[in-house]
Amino acid sequence: xxxxxxxxGACLGNPGPGGWGYLxxxxxxxxxxxxxxxxxxxxxxxxxxxxxxxxxGLEALTKPCQVVLSxxxxxxxxxxxxxxxxxxxxxxxxxxxxxxxxxxxxQALDVELARHQVEARWxxxxxxxxxxxxxxxxxxxxxxxxxxx
Numbered sequence: 108x109x110x111x112x113x114x115x116g117a118c119l120g121n122p123g124p125g126g127w128g129y130l131x132x133x134x135x136x137x138x139x140x141x142x143x144x145x146x147x148x149x150x151x152x153x154x155x156x157x158x159x160x161x162x163x164g165l166e167a168l169t170k171p172c173q174v175v176l177s178x179x180x181x182x183x184x185x186x187x188x189x190x191x192x193x194x195x196x197x198x199x200x201x202x203x204x205x206x207x208x209x210x211x212x213x214q215a216l217d218v219e220l221a222r223h224q225v226e227a228r229w230x231x232x233x234x235x236x237x238x239x240x241x242x243x244x245x246x247x248x249x250x251x252x253x254x255x256x
Contacts, residue, residue: 110172112164113238116156117246124253125151128245129164145245147253157183158212165219173224179232179239187227
């Protein structure tokens, strides 16, 4: 089954309260089915929330799928396309020998990527891309549930 996954993260401050959001879309002969998800996280970073959005979106799939993952995060897209393979080969170290930042989430994402055939695509953020704007709202609303004081 082919699935579109749109994901985004947000952070009020960096670090600060954060949120993640995703949209799954499947086009069937009977029509389009969609599922959204979002959630907050205290004292986090934008990159961690970007990763969480991708992880949670892939986790929401109950069986292996062909997934086109769209994100406005170069960090997530380049990580999936290139860096992850090298980090694993080096024992979760970067080319300079330093530990990979957010290795816990990259490892969780790696588990989910292994379940599916994933093509990661970068989309320009805040540029009128309807699905990206939608998941941006989800992520920001989730972050605001912790950031409002």
